[in-house]
Amino acid sequence: MPIYTCTTAQGALTADAKRALATEITRIHAEINHVPPAYVHVVFSEPPQDSVYVPGEPGAPLLIGGWVRRRHPQEEAARLALELSAAAARVTGIPEQRILVVIQDGPARSAVEGGHVLPEPGQEKEWLSRHGA
Amino acid sequence: MPIYTCTTAQGALTADAKRALATEITRIHAEINHVPPAYVHVVFSEPPQDSVYVPGEPGAPLLIGGWVRRRHPQEEAARLALELSAAAARVTGIPEQRILVVIQDGPARSAVEGGHVLPEPGQEKEWLSRHGA
Amino acid sequence: MPIYTCTTAQGALTADAKRALATEITRIHAEINHVPPAYVHVVFSEPPQDSVYVPGEPGAPLLIGGWVRRRHPQEEAARLALELSAAAARVTGIPEQRILVVIQDGPARSAVEGGHVLPEPGQEKEWLSRHGA
Numbered sequence: 345m346p347i348y349t350c351t352t353a354q355g356a357l358t359a360d361a362k363r364a365l366a367t368e369i370t371r372i373h374a375e376i377n378h379v380p381p382a383y384v385h386v387v388f389s390e391p392p393q394d395s396v397y398v399p400g401e402p403g404a405p406l407l408i409g410g411w412v413r414r415r416h417p418q419e420e421a422a423r424l425a426l427e428l429s430a431a432a433a434r435v436t437g438i439p440e441q442r443i444l445v446v447i448q449d450g451p452a453r454s455a456v457e458g459g460h461v462l463p464e465p466g467q468e469k470e471w472l473s474r475h476g477a
Numbered sequence: 478m479p480i481y482t483c484t485t486a487q488g489a490l491t492a493d494a495k496r497a498l499a500t501e502i503t504r505i506h507a508e509i510n511h512v513p514p515a516y517v518h519v520v521f522s523e524p525p526q527d528s529v530y531v532p533g534e535p536g537a538p539l540l541i542g543g544w545v546r547r548r549h550p551q552e553e554a555a556r557l558a559l560e561l562s563a564a565a566a567r568v569t570g571i572p573e574q575r576i577l578v579v580i581q582d583g584p585a586r587s588a589v590e591g592g593h594v595l596p597e598p599g600q601e602k603e604w605l606s607r608h609g610a
Numbered sequence: 611m612p613i614y615t616c617t618t619a620q621g622a623l624t625a626d627a628k629r630a631l632a633t634e635i636t637r638i639h640a641e642i643n644h645v646p647p648a649y650v651h652v653v654f655s656e657p658p659q660d661s662v663y664v665p666g667e668p669g670a671p672l673l674i675g676g677w678v679r680r681r682h683p684q685e686e687a688a689r690l691a692l693e694l695s696a697a698a699a700r701v702t703g704i705p706e707q708r709i710l711v712v713i714q715d716g717p718a719r720s721a722v723e724g725g726h727v728l729p730e731p732g733q734e735k736e737w738l739s740r741h742g743a
Contacts, residue, residue, distance in 0.1 A: 366530035381532035397632035399647035499663035514665035587713035
């Protein structure tokens with residue numbers, strides 16, 4: 345259900361670090377937002393070093409953007425972002441000072457997976473029993 | 478006005494499949510959201526295979542993310558996502574089980590095309606007659 | 611705090627144009643949204659020419675997508691988008707007719723930078739004095 349996109353300049357993350365980060369994002373999201381790991385998508389975007397600027401100069405941030413269904417409790421959204429930031433620093437070695445995590449939400453009813461409109465937060469169980477893999 | 482980004486691992490889509498998918502997304506969006514095809518943008522993002530994880534392992538999903546103006550009727554957003562998912566499966570051969578479509582909305586007044594703030598849904602005709610190409 | 615992603619087909623922007631555009635986006639955002647330049651992230655995404663379609667044909671738009679904290683005054687969001695569009699045309703030479711700027715907002719409380727949840731709009735000063743670099 346969720347999609348996470350991790351953006352860094354090319355070469356900032358090893359293949360092992362990418363895999364470890366994907367594993368951590370999947371684990372944390374599944375736990376906090378009650379979604380089976382099989383539904384957590386993580387994509388890495390690694391443009392050349394002259395394509396990432398902060399502030400106005402080539403830089404080396406790690407940007408983690410997530411899309412989640414709207415109406416998860418607000419405290420959980422903050423906890424999700426905080427845990428992702430801490431985990432990303434831990435598994436990549438990039439200092440948290442250079443990590444920005446943004447969780448964006450959108451209506452579940454505007455999203456479709458496996459041919460079915462996604463469930464509202466809290467209605468995952470019924471949806472999974474009807475449509476799950 | 479809308480922007481669609483289609484993300485798959487490199488090699489998952491042929492050039493023909495990309496073109497066919499762009500054509501279908503354009504047709505479906507134009508029809509449901511009353512926007513001339515000339516305003517529908519479709520971008521493909523194809524990171525290497527070790528950059529797409531689900532769940533925590535390299536995977537091969539097709540992720541279609543769209544940005545549309547807020548306040549289209551909610552039933553139409555669900556219909557849009559469902560039709561895009563079915564069309565994507567049909568033209569790419571990727572099973573719908575591996576396709577995730579997310580329509581994200583945002584305020585029309587925070588978007589500018591051709592130098593002009595975008596119209597609210599329902600006010601396209603007047604905007605196009607004043608600012609259209 | 612904000613993240614801007616500029617998408618064009620490969621070769622549409624020179625290295626100088628990218629740097630100039632990053633500089634302008636940073637300057638304009640910092641001024642209108644009261645954020646120090648050090649917190650403005652700009653990323654370029656440049657897929658091959660057969661990966662950008664409008665409408666349904668390979669095209670050459672410049673798409674600028676921004677994520678900002680929700681609850682900035684609405685008039686400022688329009689002004690921000692209009693100024694970014696004009697500046698992008700000026701520094702890249704791409705006609706404004708082919709430029710689309712979309713500012714998407716999300717809750718500050720769902721975003722974390724440097725290990726801290728971001729401040730609501732208007733509370734930047736206190737946040738920066740406690741958590742700033």
